[in-house]
Amino acid sequence: MSPAPSVSSSITARLRVEARPTVVSELTTAVEQHGGLVTGIDVTESGSARMTVDLTCATSGDAHAQEIVETLRHVPGVEVDRVSDRTFLMHLGGKLRIEPTAPIRNRDDLSMVYTPGVARVCEAIAARPDDARRLTIKRNTIAVVTDGTAVLGLGDIGPLASLPVMEGKAALFKRFAGIDAFPIALDTTDVDEIVRTVKAIAPVFAGINLEDISAPRCFEIERRLRDELDIPVFHDDQHGTAIVALAALINALTVVGKSLPGVRIVLSGAGAAGTAILKLLLAAGARDVVVADIDGVVHTGRAGLSEQLRWTAEHTNPRGVTGTLAGALAGADVFIGVSAPDVITADDVATMADDSIVFAMANPRPEIDPVEAAKHAAIVGTGRSDFSNQINNVLAFPGVFRGLLDAQSSRITDELLLAAARALASTVHPGQLNATYIVPSVFNPDVTTVVAEAVADVARRTGIANN
Numbered sequence: 001m002s003p004a005p006s007v008s009s010s011i012t013a014r015l016r017v018e019a020r021p022t023v024v025s026e027l028t029t030a031v032e033q034h035g036g037l038v039t040g041i042d043v044t045e046s047g048s049a050r051m052t053v054d055l056t057c058a059t060s061g062d063a064h065a066q067e068i069v070e071t072l073r074h075v076p077g078v079e080v081d082r083v084s085d086r087t088f089l090m091h092l093g094g095k096l097r098i099e100p101t102a103p104i105r106n107r108d109d110l111s112m113v114y115t116p117g118v119a120r121v122c123e124a125i126a127a128r129p130d131d132a133r134r135l136t137i138k139r140n141t142i143a144v145v146t147d148g149t150a151v152l153g154l155g156d157i158g159p160l161a162s163l164p165v166m167e168g169k170a171a172l173f174k175r176f177a178g179i180d181a182f183p184i185a186l187d188t189t190d191v192d193e194i195v196r197t198v199k200a201i202a203p204v205f206a207g208i209n210l211e212d213i214s215a216p217r218c219f220e221i222e223r224r225l226r227d228e229l230d231i232p233v234f235h236d237d238q239h240g241t242a243i244v245a246l247a248a249l250i251n252a253l254t255v256v257g258k259s260l261p262g263v264r265i266v267l268s269g270a271g272a273a274g275t276a277i278l279k280l281l282l283a284a285g286a287r288d289v290v291v292a293d294i295d296g297v298v299h300t301g302r303a304g305l306s307e308q309l310r311w312t313a314e315h316t317n318p319r320g321v322t323g324t325l326a327g328a329l330a331g332a333d334v335f336i337g338v339s340a341p342d343v344i345t346a347d348d349v350a351t352m353a354d355d356s357i358v359f360a361m362a363n364p365r366p367e368i369d370p371v372e373a374a375k376h377a378a379i380v381g382t383g384r385s386d387f388s389n390q391i392n393n394v395l396a397f398p399g400v401f402r403g404l405l406d407a408q409s410s411r412i413t414d415e416l417l418l419a420a421a422r423a424l425a426s427t428v429h430p431g432q433l434n435a436t437y438i439v440p441s442v443f444n445p446d447v448t449t450v451v452a453e454a455v456a457d458v459a460r461r462t463g464i465a466n467n
Helices: 023-033 062-073 086-091 107-113 118-127 129-135 158-177 191-204 217-228 236-256 272-284 307-315 325-329 346-350 397-407 414-426 446-461
Strands: 006-018 037-046 050-059 078-085 141-146 180-185 207-210 233-235 264-268 288-293 334-337 357-360 379-382
Touching: 006 023, 006 037, 006 062, 006 086, 023 037, 023 050, 023 062, 050 062, 062 078, 078 086, 118 129, 141 158, 141 191, 158 180, 158 397, 158 446, 191 217, 207 217, 207 236, 207 397, 217 233, 217 236, 217 272, 233 236, 233 397, 236 272, 236 334, 236 357, 236 379, 236 397, 236 414, 264 272, 264 325, 272 288, 272 307, 272 414, 288 325, 325 346, 397 414, 397 446, 414 446
Parallel strands: 141 180, 141 207, 207 233, 264 288, 264 334, 334 357, 357 379
Antiparallel strands: 006 050, 006 078, 037 050
16 A cells, blocks of 8 residues: 655646646646645636646655656646655755844843843852752753664664754744744764763753663663753653653543553563553553564563563563564454564454554554554554544653743653543543543644643652742
């Protein structure tokens, strides 16, 4: 099955065409016959015999876009002037910039913003370090830190190639939570050096968001930074994913009339995201979770378990299941996948319990095609935006950090993560809840506020806040 056209691979072709009545329908037909999706046709210039037209269409990728352009070249009376990739245009020059908040219009402004007036502020902070949150960008600024070893579905592409993703993450922090975030892409994969570097730059920031760092190094990096810094450290690939997955599951179970302690859950993936989801599920009250990785079901009798997998084996699988992922699915109520594409089939889903729930969250290709899963599952969720129930981290991390910064929290706890998940679930009101709407839209204006308030409340109530 070829991928569906997506705006992420959309192009705009500037065409010079003959001014004849059927030209627009000819262009549209040519694109659609080759699997593209026309989203706009704009006339930018017109004469008595010819027009200049900007045709915008969604494609399924670079090769498909080139195929459509070649098709347009063969429409009679059409000349292709130039073609723009809309996604690349959006990234030209980067997606971030720094702007001053204070005016610099004259000598008076300059003497207060910079020398000599700034010295008085520096001396105040030296005498009272806590004033840095009031008098500098530290109040509302976090670092988005990566080494580029586990980027999206791309893998180890290095720090430079990871920068567009980190910029995008920073842009989302600003858009959804009003937080200033700065991308830090480190040219090292050494755990000691990463920890040392983040500690060295930490004075500027009120929080650290770790991003796209491969397992198992990410576990040690997060643990050490949490131990050694007095600001919160959040690994979004772990905890952001876990928060949204749990929120979606809370609502999905409500729809099908089941409870978390009473269901059997199969989790595919034992890396960073899978381990974080597992721990949050257990903290929320799940009792029967079976975890599988590339070598099959994790259990205490399996040879060669790493320290992390040993922990997983000892805290899961109460029925002693062994064998394959497909075998573990028989009779299960819930499947959660954060692993690899196409690891289960519709026939596997058919063996699950009635009113089953499938969250196939691998990106960009999920563990099972959502359409195939929906043949047997009552509720299907993915990480993709082109299907219902998108389990997207952007629902969690802006609100979590907004709450952490508002409370001036010094660290993150499981209780705080649970509160974030429950708050996120609550933003879908009972009257809105159904099998195709278990998580809110990322543009729901209540999401960040509700999650932030829940996080800040826990931070203050449990004594990890300074505000």
